[in-house]
Amino acid sequence: MLTTNPFDDDKLREECGIFGIWGADNAASFVALGLHALQHRGQEAAGITSFDGKHFHTHKAMGHVAGNFDRDKVMRPLAGSTAIGHVRYATTGESSLRNAQPLFAEMAEGGFAVAQNGNLSNAMKLRRTLNRRGSIFQSTSDTEVIIHLVATSSFSNRLDQLTDALKQVEGAYSLLVLTEDGLVACRDPLGIRPLVMGKLGEATIFASETVALDVIGARYLRDVEPGEVILVNDGGTRSFRPFEKLAPRPCIFEHVYFSRPDSIAEGKSVYEVRKNIGAELSREAPVEADYVVPVPDSGVPAAIGFSQASGIPFELGIIRSHYVGRTFIQPSQEVRHLGVKLKHNANSALVAGKRIVLIDDSIVRGTTSVKIVQMMRDAGAKEVHMRIASPPTRHSCFYGVDTPERAKLLAAQMGIEQMRDYINADSLAFISIEGLYRAMGEERDGVKPQRCDACFTGDYPTQLTDVAEKEAAVSLSLVASR
Structure with a gap:
């Protein structure tokens, strides 16, 4: 197949893009527009999950948002006043529909949908532990590790279950989680991956970049702070800080290449x-x-x-x-x-x-x-x-x-x-x-x-458990072969 994008093929690939909204009629339509604005962050797959108060609805497809989420027969079933969406470029797991996000699971407490921008640097170790406990994975995405950690948590409150899960992971993440209890947005304690918060009328919005707010006419409120967990539901908006406070280490490459030039990142014009x-x-x-x-x-x-x-x-x-x-x-x-x-x-x-x-x-x-x-x-x-x-x-x-x-x-x-x-x-x-x-x-x-x-x-701000284990295994293999 002829690649007609020869210059872009040798770039560092953007991570992923996420967008969520609570409290808007036809929420999925706003998500689709927001994902259009974030398309540069991932072009392999796109997905939207909505909640209508009783049922969750999901549509995922390989390829771009355009052509997959601009048809009435696709958008009409995505009913509800809250929804989350994701555009993907594969950083862990192969490029396939089963790895497209949001990932969704039915748990004892109800439906749980999650979309992640980032990468868990101890996902393989956690996955092995969960497999031994009986977890059955449906994808090769590191995001699914979070679902299983939540499902096996000993806490009874959904927010506590999520916090418990996130305290076990290493690496970088910005997450949007949609449950029957509300929409949750959270960012890793170092703030490596970006996440912003906005408003459109009475609706609350979260997105990877401010440009996704611009495209739907929303106003930027603030960045989600490193280590912050925000819950939005009918009771309002509440902020929690369950993690140890660390000196932030946001990704510098967002300013060099990843973010769109018309975005504002950490109060700075990317352009x-x-x-x-x-x-x-x-x-x-x-x-x-x-x-x-x-x-x-x-x-x-x-x-x-x-x-x-x-x-x-x-x-x-x-x-x-x-x-x-x-x-x-x-x-x-x-x-x-x-x-x-x-x-x-x-x-x-x-x-x-x-x-x-x-x-x-x-x-x-x-x-x-x-x-x-x-x-x-x-x-x-x-x-x-x-x-x-x-x-x-x-x-x-x-x-x-x-x-x-x-x-x-x-x-x-x-x-x-x-x-x-x-x-x-x-x-x-x-x-x-x-x-x-x-x-x-x-x-x-x-x-x-x-x-x-x-x-x-080479100054990595977190532990790299999976990398260290892989390097150790290679070293042992080399010693054994001598």
């Missing part, structure tokens, strides 16, 4: 932060050139900032077509290579004979950068310089981002000059970790950094 990153990058790694060219679309704000700070004109040297799907045809090998230009093509009339500064948000495996640089050279560029709006990605993420294993991360295997040679650029530079924090108006504390920047530094 403005990305422009600041570009400006800081221009000061750290100046270059003489004719044009600043963004790698579309994620490199655009940083390229604008680089251009404004350096005085080098911003130009669209790569043109992206927005009318080509993810796959197109099944061609021969020689035609497959030509298909790359269906989605991105060099603006040859602009590029030819010029010195170009390419701005991208990251380098992961490096395959994308090789293609982009070669595209510019084929278009006649005199020089091709590459500037990256994040530090080198040297470590895998275990908190809900689909990162290649470390052996496949280019920056983990090569130095900057080796990388430059590999992608065939005239020069290559990344923003420093200190520069990235400065662009956000902060300073990095090397002892206790304010954010999760583990993909750059």
Whole structure:
């Protein structure tokens, strides 16, 4: 199958997106609109679960929200004034409908639906324990671990059961839980994954990003705080803080790439932060050139900032077509290579004979950068310089981002000059970790950094139980084979 999205195929994949609403007629319709706005966070599957006061209704489908949740025959059965939804990119478990969320279970206390953005770093260990106790799993998603922990909790109150379950997990999560008792929103004690709260009339809304509030005309109230559990039902809105208070470590990559540029994250405009990153990058790694060219679309704000700070004109040297799907045809090998230009093509009339500064948000495996640089050279560029709006990605993420294993991360295997040679650029530079924090108006504390920047530094804010057990098993295997 021909992939017509060659640049995006080498990106860190967004975690997932969640959206929930309590107290609105046709709640599922608002959820569908909110999920549209969060589609960039996951394109493999989408799902909605609603509650009409008596019954839960769920529809899940592989693919995008559009085409699956814009038909009356799908939306009409999703009745009720409360609903939660999810868009998925697989970080644990294979890409299949059984792993699409929300996940739903009938428990002794009634229905329980859950949608998660994040990843539990001890899910496999917990799963083995639950299996030994008799739990039967219906999916390979780490989210289902939470359902079984709730179902086997010794507490009688549903909120206490959920809290008990979450105290046993490690890692990063933002959760929406829908039960007969109400809608629950919660965020991990470190606040690694984002979650915001809003209002639309009398309705209360939770979403992964503020842009999902904007699209339905809701107003932003505040972020759900790290470690906070919020219950919304007919009795009103109540906030609980059942976890030990920790210094927050929100994901820094939300500002670099994951969030939409028109979102507000932790009170900061994502668009403005990305422009600041570009400006800081221009000061750290100046270059003489004719044009600043963004790698579309994620490199655009940083390229604008680089251009404004350096005085080098911003130009669209790569043109992206927005009318080509993810796959197109099944061609021969020689035609497959030509298909790359269906989605991105060099603006040859602009590029030819010029010195170009390419701005991208990251380098992961490096395959994308090789293609982009070669595209510019084929278009006649005199020089091709590459500037990256994040530090080198040297470590895998275990908190809900689909990162290649470390052996496949280019920056983990090569130095900057080796990388430059590999992608065939005239020069290559990344923003420093200190520069990235400065662009956000902060300073990095090397002892206790304010954010999760583990993909750059290897400074993981939680235990990684499953990873440690896997590495130990590999070590034992190697010893046994000697």
